């Protein structure tokens with residue numbers, strides 16, 4: 001029997017420039033959670049630890065970050081740790097894995113997988129590495145695996161690679177594509193993968209992404225996880241336990257503004273109050289719809305409240321229309337026949353989509369959209385084909401207003 005911890009994509013030294021004000025905190029969380037994971041490895045008394053690529057954000061990370069990683073990995077000594085270079089930190093000429101400021105500090109229990117040469121982490125187990133040598137590749141990394149010819153029948157075979165499983169729609173040809181049947185075809189007991197940031201067990205029940213240990217952004221796909229794997233014997237199904245890790249929460253909240261702003265405020269506050277630890281939460285609030293009044297003090301107050309309650313917040317207002325834009329559109333339509341017809345057509349489309357633009361005067365909107373020459377079957381087809389929604393029309397009107405403003409002023 002063998003047990004090991006499978007993790008990946010620590011991306012130590014991540015810039016986090018989108019959340020620049022708290023980037024240092026984000027970097028610290030990645031290192032702290034890494035240390036926590038190493039402590040868990042010790043507690044579980046695993047036989048070894050696998051880091052399946054992208055340990056570092058890139059090959060240019062500061063020496064200090066490299067030292068701290070070396071120190072963190074030494075904490076589970078004598079448990080061996082195997083580090084696979086990934087596409088963020090490939091084995092190129094400038095590799096962090098060749099920099100003496102890192103290698104000189106490497107504790108004896110840490111091994112960088114520099115070649116495809118099979119490794120024996122513990123007796124009875126062979127580890128097949130596929131180190132990454134470039135930023136991108138059309139080749140399946142598992143093609144590098146070298147299965148020893150003299151392998152004993154009962155030796156447990158574990159592969160470690162970094163790339164994208166060839167799941168239709170989820171991979172790109174130049175992004176280290178990995179055959180879906182690689183583990184089965186090569187007779188692996190387990191294939192430890194990195195690159196995708198969410199925990200995923202393929203349907204062969206042995207090809208696994210551990211996920212990143214700490215979310216990397218607002219993309220809801222990050223899982224903050226690792227895998228604790230136990231394999232009883234060669235050929236037996238691995239027991240895969242998902243470990244939930246991570247300290248920061250990256251949340252995206254979409255809220256439609258329509259009618260009473262107090263409802264929006266209480267909805268947002270309710271969501272924030274539900275957060276386990278608001279001071280560790282990064283929120284991206286997406287406002288949609290339009291305000292009934294040009295008095296937006298409620299929004300300023302909400303922003304202030306969010307700023308003091310949360311670690312970080314940003315508000316995306318690109319799909320939010322305030323009434324002054326509607327008023328401006330009315331003025332534009334009154335002064336320019338061409339703009340009037342465009343606004344009128346867009347207003348008709350909004351009617352057709354079931355969400356009339358409320359603050360436009362009635363004479364700009366044909367009856368229910370039916371009176372316009374623009375509305376016919378081919379337009380309906382286009383709206384369906386391009387999945388155009390009422391919000392897109394509102395956005396178009398807003399853009400139109402700002403362009404016209406610039407051109408006509």
Ligand SMILES: [Mn+2]
Nearest residue numbers: 054086087195
């Ligand atoms: Mn990667």
